[in-house]
Each structure stands twice: as C-alpha cells, then as structure tokens.
Amino acid sequence: MPEANGALLHVDGLQAWYGESHILHGVDFDVRPGEVVTLLGRNGAGKTTTLKSIMGIVGKRQGSIRFEDKETIRANSDRIAKMGIAFCPEERGIFASLDVKENLLLPPQVKSGGLSLDQIFELFPNLKERLTSQGTKLSGGEQQMLAIGRILRTGARLLLLDEPTEGLAPVIIQQIGKTIARLKDEGFTILLVEQNFRFASTVADRYYVMEHGKIIDTFANSELQANMGKLHQYLGV
Amino acid sequence: MIPLLGISTQALFGQLLLGLINGAFYALLSLGLAVIFGMLNIINFAHGALYMVGAFCAYFLLNLLGLNYWFALIISPLVVGALGMIIERTMLQRLAGLDHLYGLLLTFGLALIIQGVFQNYFGSSGLPYAIPRELAGGTNLGFMFLPNYRSWVIIFSLIVCLATWFMIEKTRLGAYLRAATENPALVRAFGINVPRMVTLTYGFGVALAALAGVLAAPINQVRPLMGADFIIVVFAVVVIGGMGSILGSIVTGFLLGLIEGLTKVFYPEASNTVVFVIMAIVLLVKPAGLFGRTA
Structure with missing residues (x-):
C-alpha cells in the first residue's frame, strides 16, 4: 500500500559509499504507483548507485528508502527482492553457465501476479526460439530482452531498469x-536510468536529474520541451 | 593364466581394480573440492581431515553406539556436513572477498588441528573396521577374484558422483548454484538467500568427503592421517580436471586412478609420481585443466 503522500517508493536523504568513495550525498525522490520515472544525468552522477542502493547491493547506505511504507535501508538484497522490487543491471547479468531457459527461470517468484512465460514470449518472441542456447551466446539485444523478461515473471511490481537501451540497435x-509502455499499462511501476533522453521521453512520466550524487532538478514529461535548454546544460549534450 | 606382455592378467586386472577403487575416492573427494571451490572460492585443505573424521565417525557409531556400516553411510556425512556448516558460518564466511591464500591457510590450519587432535587420542596406527556382512566375500570372474565390497565402492561412488553432477547441471537448485558461482550479488538481488546456499554447499562438499571416509574405512583402516596422505593426490586431480569443474573432477578422478593402477603394473617405481607428472604436463599444455573454462 502506498505511503500517505501516495508514493510507492520514497527515497529520503540517501547516502551511499563504494569502499572509501562517497557516491551519493543525500538523494531525495518519490515514485508513485504505476509511474515510469527516469533518472537522468551524466556518467558518474550516481544514477546506477541509486538503483543499486534501492536494491540493497551497495555496501554502505544511510538515509531512508521506503517501499510500500516499509523501511528497507538496512535490509539485505534478498529480502528487498522478496518485498517486490526487481533489478535489471546495466551489464545485463546474463549467466554464461546457464542456458536461456535457466536464465529466464532463475529469479524465483516473490509475489503473485507476475507475467506467465507465454506472456513474456509474446513480448520477446526471439527468446522462445533460443531457449536452449547458452545465455551469453545471445546478441546484445536478445540478452537485454532476457534480462528484462526474467524479472517480469517474479511478480515484483517495481522494476529498476539500468540503461536498457545502451549499445542497442534502433529497432x-x-x-x-x-x-516498457506495455508494462506500464499492466500496472508495473518502473524506475529507469537512461542516458538517452530521447528514448526516455517516449516512455517516462517524470524525470529527476542527478549530478554529483544529488537530485538537482525534476519535471514532468509534459514540461520536457520547456526544460530542454536546462537539460542540454545538465547533460552536456 | 594368460601372460600379457610378460604380466599375468590376474596382476593386471587386480591393479586396474585397485586403480578404479582409488579413482572412486579421488572422484568423490575432488568433486567435493570442486563444488566448494566453485561456490566459496576457497581451496579447502581441510578436506582430507574431514574425510578422516567421516571414517572415524563410522568407527565411533559402530563401537560406541552399535550402529553398523549402513547407518554410518547416512549419519556420518550428516554429522560432518553439520560440522562443515559450523566451520563455514563461524570462520570461512569471514574470509569472503579476501585472497585465496587466506582460505588456504585457514583450512590448512584446521586440517592440522583436527588431525593433531585425533592423533593425540588414537596414535598413528590404524583401527580396524570390518567389511559389512552383506558385502563380505567376492565373485570369481574367471580371470580374477572380485571382492564384493570393492565393486560396491566403485558402483556406489559412481552413482553418488553422477547424482551430484545431475543435481548441479540439470536442476533448478543447480542453476542457482551455477549462477551464484558467477555473480552472487545479482542472484541475491533476485531474492535468493545466497549466504545460506554457500553454507549448505560447504556442508554438502564436506559431506561427500565424509561419505568417502566411510567407504574407505573397511578398505584402508581408520587412521588419523588417512586423509593427509591422500589429499595431495586429490588436489593434483582437481588441478588436472580443471578447478571447479564438476564433470572434470569425476572423469579425471576415475581416469587417474586407472592410470595409477596401470603404472603399478608396468613401471611400479613411477606409480607414486605419475599423477604429478600428468599434472605438470596438463598445466603446460592446458593451464585451466582438462575441463576447466579459461577465466
């Protein structure tokens, strides 16, 4: 159930470290149920670290991350996953020692209401053709489909997608x-990290812009055109 | 008796059988090492000592509780597996992320302590453990006499090895294991309790060693140093098969046992070193081992 302010995910004063390096310096934002929210920012701004902190993969975290009104800042990542958050990493994380089917079936179901295998094959017909191939023998695009497809089965309602379009062909x-549009229709909530804001603008409801481990700006998709000038400046494009 | 190349077939088959028996033990032990190395990234030098504890466990069960070989075959791996899980939780877990050397030193130290304690109480000589009644005697195959217990050891360990291989390569649980070997953080982020899986894996690996210990008890007697002598060859087997390769450890285990047996027939002087010669050659030609993936 969402928080009083309607947020499914509420991040407040989040700080995170990799070893000695302090990456996030107090990140605040909300994601409401059913939204597609995109984190924009240059390389090294802390977008991936933000996703990993929500997922509980970063070693040291401080502040508050509330999902469905429950604090997760001290929870281990397996517990966070079981609460209904799923992560698709930038490097895709396809396992070489597993075939496509094993990769697809790897994440256990954590909640009811995930997509069935048939529904996933409907989204990504390529996967069905290649079920017995070794996971890493797939093309980059197919690996990305596999990486997204496998977290749709689990019943997680909040999907964290880290640069799903990186290095892929336009088609x-x-x-x-x-x-992503289809998943939004199905009621999934998506937190997206993207460098490619042209792509993001086709799917996102709202944007947060990150710089130096902080959120520095936010606007809705309808305000995108008005903010184009600022955005170019932020992203250096 | 038909002599072959000046060697009686009886001697030849006798040595081949011995080789196959040794091979069965190599396979069981190196399989456990491979499973542990894959998951924990630790070279488990305590393996030989835990193999010995498995054999002693069978001895205690029989002499203190009156539980025979068949009970020992189940209870001893469970006891040693539980001991292993305690070792993993209290000690090995603290080494996660450190250099291999730390795990090696810790498990080597553990092996010395465990062996030392048993030696203190039982000396170095062997304690007898009788072959179970059901497997006493043997079968005359015409060309040789095959003791029943030895055929049992070969068949049973082959079954255990293949079942383990099947579990790791073909089941969902095995897929978790393989995935966690590659990227434990991501597997955990899918909601799988990886630390618990690591503990169970270590327990399972050393339970295999204990099982080998029980199987060995009626053949080799129960001695505190029975594992220490053996484990060095087993490590060579692991290196030849390829670190962490499941199938590699099984095939190489049996194969090297056979090669050792053959060497005993044709050139006995080399029988103790042949495994290490093969290891050196394999390392020169294929450094990742016969079945190893180059990382």
Whole structure:
C-alpha cells in the first residue's frame, strides 16, 4: 500500500559509499504507483548507485528508502527482492553457465501476479526460439530482452531498469520502448536510468536529474520541451 | 593364466581394480573440492581431515553406539556436513572477498588441528573396521577374484558422483548454484538467500568427503592421517580436471586412478609420481585443466 503522500517508493536523504568513495550525498525522490520515472544525468552522477542502493547491493547506505511504507535501508538484497522490487543491471547479468531457459527461470517468484512465460514470449518472441542456447551466446539485444523478461515473471511490481537501451540497435530500442509502455499499462511501476533522453521521453512520466550524487532538478514529461535548454546544460549534450 | 606382455592378467586386472577403487575416492573427494571451490572460492585443505573424521565417525557409531556400516553411510556425512556448516558460518564466511591464500591457510590450519587432535587420542596406527556382512566375500570372474565390497565402492561412488553432477547441471537448485558461482550479488538481488546456499554447499562438499571416509574405512583402516596422505593426490586431480569443474573432477578422478593402477603394473617405481607428472604436463599444455573454462 502506498505511503500517505501516495508514493510507492520514497527515497529520503540517501547516502551511499563504494569502499572509501562517497557516491551519493543525500538523494531525495518519490515514485508513485504505476509511474515510469527516469533518472537522468551524466556518467558518474550516481544514477546506477541509486538503483543499486534501492536494491540493497551497495555496501554502505544511510538515509531512508521506503517501499510500500516499509523501511528497507538496512535490509539485505534478498529480502528487498522478496518485498517486490526487481533489478535489471546495466551489464545485463546474463549467466554464461546457464542456458536461456535457466536464465529466464532463475529469479524465483516473490509475489503473485507476475507475467506467465507465454506472456513474456509474446513480448520477446526471439527468446522462445533460443531457449536452449547458452545465455551469453545471445546478441546484445536478445540478452537485454532476457534480462528484462526474467524479472517480469517474479511478480515484483517495481522494476529498476539500468540503461536498457545502451549499445542497442534502433529497432531493438523501439521494441524495448514498446515493452516498457506495455508494462506500464499492466500496472508495473518502473524506475529507469537512461542516458538517452530521447528514448526516455517516449516512455517516462517524470524525470529527476542527478549530478554529483544529488537530485538537482525534476519535471514532468509534459514540461520536457520547456526544460530542454536546462537539460542540454545538465547533460552536456 | 594368460601372460600379457610378460604380466599375468590376474596382476593386471587386480591393479586396474585397485586403480578404479582409488579413482572412486579421488572422484568423490575432488568433486567435493570442486563444488566448494566453485561456490566459496576457497581451496579447502581441510578436506582430507574431514574425510578422516567421516571414517572415524563410522568407527565411533559402530563401537560406541552399535550402529553398523549402513547407518554410518547416512549419519556420518550428516554429522560432518553439520560440522562443515559450523566451520563455514563461524570462520570461512569471514574470509569472503579476501585472497585465496587466506582460505588456504585457514583450512590448512584446521586440517592440522583436527588431525593433531585425533592423533593425540588414537596414535598413528590404524583401527580396524570390518567389511559389512552383506558385502563380505567376492565373485570369481574367471580371470580374477572380485571382492564384493570393492565393486560396491566403485558402483556406489559412481552413482553418488553422477547424482551430484545431475543435481548441479540439470536442476533448478543447480542453476542457482551455477549462477551464484558467477555473480552472487545479482542472484541475491533476485531474492535468493545466497549466504545460506554457500553454507549448505560447504556442508554438502564436506559431506561427500565424509561419505568417502566411510567407504574407505573397511578398505584402508581408520587412521588419523588417512586423509593427509591422500589429499595431495586429490588436489593434483582437481588441478588436472580443471578447478571447479564438476564433470572434470569425476572423469579425471576415475581416469587417474586407472592410470595409477596401470603404472603399478608396468613401471611400479613411477606409480607414486605419475599423477604429478600428468599434472605438470596438463598445466603446460592446458593451464585451466582438462575441463576447466579459461577465466
């Protein structure tokens, strides 16, 4: 159930460290149920670290991350996953020693209401053709589909997608865009990290801009055009 | 008796059988080492000592509780597996992320302590453990006499090895294990309790060693140093098969046992070193081992 202010995910004063280096310096934002929210920012701004902190993969975290009104800042990542958050990493994390089917079935179901295998094959027909291939023998695009497909089965309602279009051909980016729109229709909540804001603008409801481990700006998709000038400045494009 | 190359077939088959028996033990032990190395990234030098504890466990069960071999075959791996899980939780877990050397030193130290304690109480000589009644005697195959217990050891360990291989390569649990070997953080982020899996894996690996210990008890007697002598060869087997390779450790285990047996027939002087010669050659030609993936 959402928080009083309607947020499914509420991040407040989040700080995170990798070893000695202090990466996040107090990140605050909200994601409401059913939204697609995109984190924008240059390389090294802390976008990936923010996702990993929510997932509990970063070693040291401080502040508050509340999901469905429950504090997760001290929880281990397996417990966070079981609460209904799923993560698709930037490097995709396809396992070489597992075939496509094993990769697809690897994440256990944590909640009811996930997509069925048939529904996933409907989204990504390529996967069905290649079920017995070794996971890492797939093309980059197919690996991305596999990485997204496998977290749709689990019943997680909040999906953290880290640069799902990175290095992919335009036609595949389009397919991933359609998938995200379809997932939004199905009621999934998505927190997206993207460098490619042209892609992001086709799917996102709202944006947060990050710089030096902090959120420095936020606007809705309808305000995108008005904010284009600022955005170019932030992202240096 | 038909002589072959000046060697009686009886001697030849006798040595081949011995080789196959040794191979069965190599396979069981190196399989456990491979499973542990894959998951924990630790070279478990305590393996030989825990193999010995497994054999002693069978001895205690029989002489203190009157529980025979068949009970020992189940209870001893459970006891040693539990001991292993305690070792993993209290000690090995603290080494996560450190260099291999630390795990090696810790487990080597553990092996010395465990062996030392048993030696203190039982000396160095062997304690007898009788072959179970059901497996006494043997079968005359015409060309040789095959003791029943030895055929049992070969068949049973082959079954255990293949079942383990099947579990790791073909089941969902095995997929978790393989995935966690590659990227434990991500597997954990999928909601799987990886630390618990690591503990169970270590317990399972050393339970295999204990099982080998029980199987060995009626053949080799129960001695505090029975594992220490053996484990060095087993490590060579692991290196030849390829660190962490499941199938590699099984196939190489049996194969090297056979090669050792053959060497005993044709050139006995080399029988103690042949495994290490093969290891050196394999390392020169294929450094990752016969079945190893180059990382």
